[in-house]
Amino acid sequence: MKSNAHILAPRLDYRPVEERIKDFDEACLGFSPETARLEASRCVQCPSPQPCLLACPLHNDIPAAMREIARGDFLKAAAIYRQTSNFPDLCGRLCPDELLCESSCPVGKIDHSIRLGRLEAFVADHQREAEGLPIPEIPPPTGWHVAVVGSGPAGLTVAEELAKLGHAVTIFEASHIWLCLRLQKGAGWRPASTGT
């Protein structure tokens, strides 16, 4: 392993319990730009095939993203995640990293595992704040209209990919609480449950 394996994991702060039991906002306060760079610099850039990349169901190029975060180029890191992931902001928070990429990473045998999910969420949030949510180019309509049942990550992903091919998409969701409306502007789909 390279010498940066000895860098100690920076601390992640959480909102006080008495505050966070009153709402559904995120408990973890996440990284600052400085602590994100420090955390990513703990990556030792394993030789190929890198365990984290193999363990990730999307095969996100995590080593390349760690390199860019450590350099402070958060936008480039976000672009790396978006090559293989439709929702790095969601996946960075919801994916069971402790069972996948993080548990495969050898740095976790020395100190706390690199918080790969939190870093992914950090750069996706940074990208959204710096330049807005990237809205993909939508080609002219194909005339096909596809129904997608369920607005979980799989449903939203297939809806986005279909919309990027020019198909009209309607998502059917049993819950009245919408997880994400990120396609609404570009893709021309509408929430079927509201009839809007």
Ligand code: SF4
């Ligand atoms: S397994 Fe861990 S140390 Fe190795 S490249 Fe991936 S993040 Fe870096």
